[in-house]
Amino acid sequence: MTVTEPSGDQAWPRRRPSSIRDVARLAGVSHQTVSRVLNGHPSIRDVTKSRVLAAMDELQFRPSRAARILSRQRSQTIGILAAAVGAHYGPARCVSAVEDAAREQGYYASIARIGSVAPHAISAAIEDLLSQDVEGIVIVAPRTTVLSLLAELPMNVPIVAPQGDPRSASGIPVASVNQEAGARMVLEHLIRRGHQRILHLAGPPDWNDAQLRLRAYQAQLKEAGLPASPPLFGDWTADSGFEIGRTLTRATAGCSRKELPFTAVFAANDQMALGLIHAFRVAGLDVPRDVSVVGFDDIPESAHFWPPLTTVRQDFASLGARCVAMLLDAIGRAEDPAAPQESSSAVVEPQLIIRDSVASV
Amino acid sequence: MTVTEPSGDQAWPRRRPSSIRDVARLAGVSHQTVSRVLNGHPSIRDVTKSRVLAAMDELQFRPSRAARILSRQRSQTIGILAAAVGAHYGPARCVSAVEDAAREQGYYASIARIGSVAPHAISAAIEDLLSQDVEGIVIVAPRTTVLSLLAELPMNVPIVAPQGDPRSASGIPVASVNQEAGARMVLEHLIRRGHQRILHLAGPPDWNDAQLRLRAYQAQLKEAGLPASPPLFGDWTADSGFEIGRTLTRATAGCSRKELPFTAVFAANDQMALGLIHAFRVAGLDVPRDVSVVGFDDIPESAHFWPPLTTVRQDFASLGARCVAMLLDAIGRAEDPAAPQESSSAVVEPQLIIRDSVASV
DNA sequence: AGCGGAGATGTTAACGGTCACATAAGTGAC
DNA sequence: GTCACTTATGTGACCGTTAACATCTCCGCT
Numbered sequence A, B: 001m002t003v004t005e006p007s008g009d010q011a012w013p014r015r016r017p018s019s020i021r022d023v024a025r026l027a028g029v030s031h032q033t034v035s036r037v038l039n040g041h042p043s044i045r046d047v048t049k050s051r052v053l054a055a056m057d058e059l060q061f062r063p064s065r066a067a068r069i070l071s072r073q074r075s076q077t078i079g080i081l082a083a084a085v086g087a088h089y090g091p092a093r094c095v096s097a098v099e100d101a102a103r104e105q106g107y108y109a110s111i112a113r114i115g116s117v118a119p120h121a122i123s124a125a126i127e128d129l130l131s132q133d134v135e136g137i138v139i140v141a142p143r144t145t146v147l148s149l150l151a152e153l154p155m156n157v158p159i160v161a162p163q164g165d166p167r168s169a170s171g172i173p174v175a176s177v178n179q180e181a182g183a184r185m186v187l188e189h190l191i192r193r194g195h196q197r198i199l200h201l202a203g204p205p206d207w208n209d210a211q212l213r214l215r216a217y218q219a220q221l222k223e224a225g226l227p228a229s230p231p232l233f234g235d236w237t238a239d240s241g242f243e244i245g246r247t248l249t250r251a252t253a254g255c256s257r258k259e260l261p262f263t264a265v266f267a268a269n270d271q272m273a274l275g276l277i278h279a280f281r282v283a284g285l286d287v288p289r290d291v292s293v294v295g296f297d298d299i300p301e302s303a304h305f306w307p308p309l310t311t312v313r314q315d316f317a318s319l320g321a322r323c324v325a326m327l328l329d330a331i332g333r334a335e336d337p338a339a340p341q342e343s344s345s346a347v348v349e350p351q352l353i354i355r356d357s358v359a360s361v
Numbered sequence C: 001a002g003c004g005g006a007g008a009t010g011t012t013a014a015c016g017g018t019c020a021c022a023t024a025a026g027t028g029a030c
Numbered sequence D: 001g002t003c004a005c006t007t008a009t010g011t012g013a014c015c016g017t018t019a020a021c022a023t024c025t026c027c028g029c030t
Helices: A020-027 A031-038 A046-059 A065-071 A089-104 A119-131 A144-152 A179-192 A208-223 A238-251 A270-282 A300-304 A316-335 B020-027 B031-038 B046-059 B065-071 B089-104 B119-131 B144-152 B179-192 B208-223 B238-251 B270-282 B316-335
Strands: A077-083 A108-114 A137-140 A159-162 A174-177 A198-202 A264-267 A292-294 A311-313 A351-353 B077-083 B108-114 B136-140 B159-162 B174-177 B198-202 B264-267 B292-294 B311-313 B351-353
Touching (some): A020 A031, A020 A046, A031 A046, A065 B065, A077 A119, A077 A316, A089 A108, A089 A137, A089 A316, A089 B108, A108 A119, A119 A144, A137 A144, A137 A316, A179 A198, A179 A208, A179 A292, A179 A311, A179 A351, A198 A208, A238 A270, A270 A292, A270 A300, B020 B031, B031 B046, B077 B089, B077 B119, B089 B136, B089 B316, B108 B119, B136 B144, B136 B316, B159 B316, B174 B316, B179 B198, B179 B208, B179 B264, B179 B292, B179 B351, B198 B208, B198 B238, B238 B270, B264 B270, B270 B292
Parallel strands (some): A137 A159, A198 A264, A264 A292, B077 B108, B077 B136, B198 B264, B264 B292
Antiparallel strands (some): A311 A351
């Protein structure tokens, strides 16, 4: 199993890669001509161009991004500040979407992941991005702590955040999925099916999306004249959903099924819903017969949970695209303040996916 | 809901950021002194140093990475070629792990994601990375097509791949989880529980891990004198697991439970196992009573599947760390061919996680 | 023929760091 | 007092690219 580097020990000579001047010499032109070929300048004769191209090919020429960034004073790069990616479906999808959208617009994307939301970690990540001359930053770290900190940080590039609170006063432009609409759909669905005692299993209180969903849950219930129980807070993981489900069922261990103090739970994401369902089943409760459960996100697996999970789908791809559009617009305005402001409304509508985890009562 | 950029319309002036020369002027020293402060050079008087530091602070100085890369001829950056990240748990975790490990070693990581494995997409991604002067590349694209293509591509930096086949002749150094051991654990577990007719739901045939697990499945059954059914191929998704489960149960619709042509299925990942279980349940088959199912990966949700899934845990964090260690070692050798070769064995052992999806027969 | 303008190319100077080398002052040995 | 050596700092070139401006040629127009 040892992997001694095999025969192909090319001993990468680390020879200096060829520059436009090397190409120029070989092609018998000036380096500027090579640069022009590189950038598709119109006034280059075809013969010259093909000579240059041939030389590039022969020398395995590859333009240096560092040099290019240094010389024009722009990097064609946007930064992504990412918290908790990998652990969480939404943010992870969001980052991919932003990356793709950026590339599509001819921009590079550079990601700075942060493990904690400690102020120094955040400003270090921002410094990191800024030192790469990013022209703008997308904040995929939808936590109020991060956003409010950021609002104070001296920043000389535009920033945008997906999944933030559109109404927050942080001053950071925001593109977001309409969380309120998502929560409303869920509750209307539940209420229409006759549920009256609906619990909410929320995400951590300092996450924007968690806050919005919680507020929408409360508002919606109030509007319907139904009681809102104090929210339960999980940490987005299935494990936390399970734990909370356990305490919930233990607390009501004596009750017969008909007497449960709730008939439905709205979980703030699919993973917690999964854990919750697991806990219910362990306690002998059937979903949806005894309790209905709704999730949020529509992760690819939720169609195959047991029971298949009713949930809310968020279109992360278009969220990412909107974010990038807003950011690029802001960048454009910063360069040329005369430019007209693009529409900066950016709300993506979610979609209720009805499956089998909700029953009528 | 519109987000007109609020009052804080600082109209980022896009003023030229300050350079070491600006700092030098303000501090009354030469630019070189500033550079030395920046790099922690020993022979700088404390007074000078603090003057420079103060000037940096006042000017909001931030060193330009592009300039630094250009002037020393190295980027302190490794590239990551990532295929199918976001969609797949293993690769995604792997990328994160490599990033973390790189940062820990003082390197930056730059990710190039590819959507397809078409040759031009791959070489474009490699070009992209190379143009950033990456000093080495980690290939998180564990498909035979990618690796064999890469082996032929002219490359003047070291590369390493996690999740590749250690025995393959591609000539690419590989760090990997011991897939064979993982598959062996699964089958021994199943056989010990009395299973004799064990199916394998494999991943796409051009994925290294899928191949390795399939081969190990076949070898192990042969060794035990048991019949190996022709493998079923999914695409890693729960959807594909479900589809295959449906055809499987439809084909055996007439059979009573005791007459199923198999008693256990070894799925090549947890998602497919989930879809499979779903299909079984839809067909009235209970897991594990009627069929046992084992997965692979131990995604965080699998403890909360129903039934909780027996699976194989892979330690992606240490896989990433080993990869980076190997790569950095290779980079070091490329610079200084005299340097001794570090141990380049890099096999991470997996772990069987026994839960409730396997019954004895 | 002379002139203006466009097309194709060359020349030189940035960009913001680092490197190799030069310089100046201080320190101790003889 | 001078030499060798260290410490603290400055000077100028260089990395690979683009920007600004210069040059030269060819063309049509008057």
